[in-house]
Amino acid sequence: MRIAAVIVTHLGGPLLAECLASLAAQTRPPDEVLVVVSADDTVPVHGADALQLRANVGYARAANAGIAATAGEPLLLNDDTRLAPGCLAALAAAYAGPGVYQPRIRLADGSGRLDNVGHGLFPDGAVWARGRNGPDAPIAGAPGGFSGAAVLFSRETWEALGGFDPRFGSFGEDVDLSLRLLRRGIPITPVPDAVVEHHLGASWGRTGAAKLHAIERNRVRAAVRSLPITALLSMPAWTAGRYALFAALAARGRGPGEAVGPEAQRAALAGLAAGVRDAPTWWAERRADRASWTRGELATWRAMWASRARWEDIGR
16 A cells, blocks of 8 residues: 655645654655645745645645545544554554554653543544543544644545535534444544554644534534534534533543633534524435445434543543
8 A cells, every 4th residue: 555644734834844754754655745835925835745735725625636646545634643653554553444543642742641542532523632631541332523733534434425524614524424424334444553642732722712613513513524414403402411521520620621712612602603594505415425335324323323422531
């Protein structure tokens, strides 16, 4: 197999240089390396080919452009990742044809903790990182969603799904594609020996208002497009329950809502409202997608339950 490493960057700089250096140090080198610069001006890139888009087109469009410009099996990387020397060799050894392959992603803060091994699902289409802030160890079972920080696709799978939907911009494009994979029964295979370190939140921070607005808006869009009808009908209750859980954990200094201030909370609610307003567009996409689904309503619920967000991850 050929591996095409595609790195999306906006500012370039030292983190991108670290990412490129880690690719150069692989025991099994990549066959192609392409840096996609999604910025209004050119950004210096050393040690790799660059696709200078000369506009900030959003992560989804930039990733699509980079993968379209390469020929191998696409390994999509954030510019704030750093690969262990044997990462690509482990991915190549695990590769078994069409599908998606999820590395084990560590936090790059020296803590020895996990960032994620893919994502677990909530019934309203939200996701949470499997293993976040936990010990650096393999996690049993397959994830319900992949992490856009570092993931290997088979090109056949990528092209069959049409890549990321560019309307998602940045944040949530991975959730949308993950749910479309789920509906088609396409597996996301964890590869625990493929280790990546991630400077979590280096580009956008973790809880900024613009980020949370986009996450909630795009979550609703992806949910309307792909979740079971019964999940959509009960989504207000699931979302209210998730918000209440996050608030209760935050009051104890824990969980996803710990550092979310009032401005970001208001932005998340505005994003939720924007997603609801967009629902007719994504209902039309759902009708178009339906012919390619291999999982019905009950089978999708079972798959979501098997890959649900875990309490031990949420409560850290």
